[in-house]
Amino acid sequence: MKPQKVIVLGATGTIGRRTLDVLKQLQQSDPTWDCVGLACGSRVDRILEDAKKHWPAAKVASVIDDDRADFCGSDAALHLVEACASTETIVVSAIVGAAGLRPTLRAIELGASVALANKETLVCAGHLVQQALKSSPGTLWPVDSEHAAIAQCLRGIRSDQIKSIVLTASGGPFRDTPLSDLREVTPQQALNHPVWDMGPRITIASATMANKALELIEAHHLFAVNDQRLEAIIHPTSLVHGMVHLCDGTTLLQMCTPDMAGPIRWALTAGEHDAAVAPTLNPLELTSLEFTPVDTERFPFVGLGFEVIRKGGGAGCVLNAADEVCVQAFLDGRLPYLDVYHFVAEAVDRFGHHDPSTLTDILELDIAVREDVANRIP
Ligand code: NAD
Ligand code: MG
Numbered sequence: 001m002k003p004q005k006v007i008v009l010g011a012t013g014t015i016g017r018r019t020l021d022v023l024k025q026l027q028q029s030d031p032t033w034d035c036v037g038l039a040c041g042s043r044v045d046r047i048l049e050d051a052k053k054h055w056p057a058a059k060v061a062s063v064i065d066d067d068r069a070d071f072c073g074s075d076a077a078l079h080l081v082e083a084c085a086s087t088e089t090i091v092v093s094a095i096v097g098a099a100g101l102r103p104t105l106r107a108i109e110l111g112a113s114v115a116l117a118n119k120e121t122l123v124c125a126g127h128l129v130q131q132a133l134k135s136s137p138g139t140l141w142p143v144d145s146e147h148a149a150i151a152q153c154l155r156g157i158r159s160d161q162i163k164s165i166v167l168t169a170s171g172g173p174f175r176d177t178p179l180s181d182l183r184e185v186t187p188q189q190a191l192n193h194p195v196w197d198m199g200p201r202i203t204i205a206s207a208t209m210a211n212k213a214l215e216l217i218e219a220h221h222l223f224a225v226n227d228q229r230l231e232a233i234i235h236p237t238s239l240v241h242g243m244v245h246l247c248d249g250t251t252l253l254q255m256c257t258p259d260m261a262g263p264i265r266w267a268l269t270a271g272e273h274d275a276a277v278a279p280t281l282n283p284l285e286l287t288s289l290e291f292t293p294v295d296t297e298r299f300p301f302v303g304l305g306f307e308v309i310r311k312g313g314g315a316g317c318v319l320n321a322a323d324e325v326c327v328q329a330f331l332d333g334r335l336p337y338l339d340v341y342h343f344v345a346e347a348v349d350r351f352g353h354h355d356p357s358t359l360t361d362i363l364e365l366d367i368a369v370r371e372d373v374a375n376r377i378p
Contacts, residue, residue, distance in 0.1 A: 004268065007037035007084055007112075009077050009103055010094035011047045014199050015117045015143065015260060016040070019092045020050060022265045025275070027054075037061070037084040039077035039095070039103070044069055059084055077103040087111035087137050090268060093118040094143075096201050097324050098317070098366050101125055105132060105359065113138040115267035119147075119218040123316040125362050126221030140222075141267035146215055147222055148263035149241035149254035154223065155271075157246065165225055166243040167215050168235035169294070170195045172207040175236065179298060185337040187330060195238045195258050204327045208340055209294070210319075213305025217316045220309045227309040232302050234292045239281065255281055300341050308348060313355035314365045315348060321369035322347035329377050347373050 006023055010016040020035070027033040035055035038047045044062035048069075051058045061076035062069040071079040077095060081103045085091055091107040092115045093100055100118035105125060107114050109132050116122070122129055133140055142148050146167045154162070173192050174182060190207040191200060198206070205211035212232050219230055243253040256262050257278040265277050294302050308315040322344040329335035335343070351369050356362045 004090045005034055005036045005088055007089055007091045009039045011038040012040040012043045013094055015094035018260050019264050022261050037080045039080050081106045085110045085112040096199050098124055108132040108136050111136050111138050115141045115143050117143040119144055119214050120320050122218045122221045123214050123320050143263045143267050145263050146242045152254050153244040153252040161246050163245040163247045164229045164231055166231045168240050169212045169232055170238045171234045171236055174207055183338055201327050208301050209299040210301045210323045213301045216305040217309055227306045232294055236290055304345055311352050315352040317362050317365050318348050318351040318369050321366045322373045325370050325373040335377055
């Protein structure tokens with residue numbers, strides 16, 4: 001494991017803060033680990049304080065104007081990456097939403113390795129990411145727990161040996177809620193995730209399972225499998241994060257106590273499993289491991305995720321942009337819970353045939369979908 005210079009994009013978020021915890025642990029055992037860049041949307045105070053104390057070399061970027069930051073404005077994270085990323089750095093991509101796309105792609109182009117939490121980058125621009133990786137010395141490490149788990153299962157496995165890849169899902173707060181009650185669901189109820197502590201967008205997307213749709217698309221790009229070789233199943237305790245069925249009837253699965261420090265440290269250390277990050281599971285205490293199929297009436301987003309994979313082109317970008325707008329509208333009390341799916345599915349119908357090839361085309365489609373969906377929300 002080569003100690004790294006780390007850039008954290010989305011440093012004030014749930015993943016960003018957990019990353020800085022992990023980095024402090026790494027630095028304790030090897031002081032050559034350092035953070036050289038921190039980017040956030042707002043609340044720059046948080047990172048300035050941390051930077052002064054722990055990371056004096058770090059440049060700071062903030063979307064909100066602040067004289068104490070080195071870069072400000074909507075492109076601040078991109079400018080930070082351009083100033084600080086190189087083949088010597090690993091960029092933790094943990095901005096939420098399509099806003100993470102440009103800085104993440106730029107980091108790959110500059111030859112940095114990327115620890116990718118921002119699944120939206122792959123959902124919106126999977127083909128550009130794969131293209132950029134071909135000419136980069138850097139590696140893309142998935143931080144999404146399911147994808148990190150599957151990447152761990154896939155070590156030493158060839159693509160033609162994979163029968164199918166299974167993503168697990170906790171089912172979120174409404175796994176067992178009577179369907180007739182879903183109409184009245186409030187943001188507060190939807191923000192109360194039973195297993196994971198996450199930012200608001202992904203928490204709501206976990207309740208609707210739009211997040212699993214995004215993750216299926218993410219897996220499609222990461223592991224080069226089509227919809228026929230992908231599955232999602234409900235696993236309420238989130239101990240098994242991913243499974244791979246091989247052609248010969250072998251199933252590999254990865255288990256771990258749910259804590260994002262595990263995949264973050266694994267990604268930062270280029271695949272090491274060398275330190276106690278989570279408690280070791282005791283199989284004697286696992287009385288049962290429950291798996292159930294996804295109820296497609298309750299979670300129509302999962303079917304939409306498969307449809308988007310089949311459509312290809314810009315459909316992932318459309319699904320993501322529409323979901324970002326609808327989640328915000330739901331959180332603001334402007335859109336009922338069940339309408340989040342309806343508006344997103346409608347956007348995929350209306351815009352899903354677009355086939356953007358360049359980054360500019362993708363960003364234009366993203367904006368067009370956001371405007372259209374925002375105008376349709378009453
Ligand atoms: P969060 O809302 O807690 O944090 C988002 C971060 O992005 C904040 O630091 C915010 O300031 C920053 N940000 C937002 N817009 C920005 C912009 N335009 N420029 C720069 N920074 C900006 O979200 P999170 O839960 O940490 O999730 C981050 C990403 O990681 C998402 O893509 C999510 O899907 C993914 N992810 C999260 C988890 C989790 O457990 N939280 C697990 C897997 C994947
Ligand atoms: Mg996940």
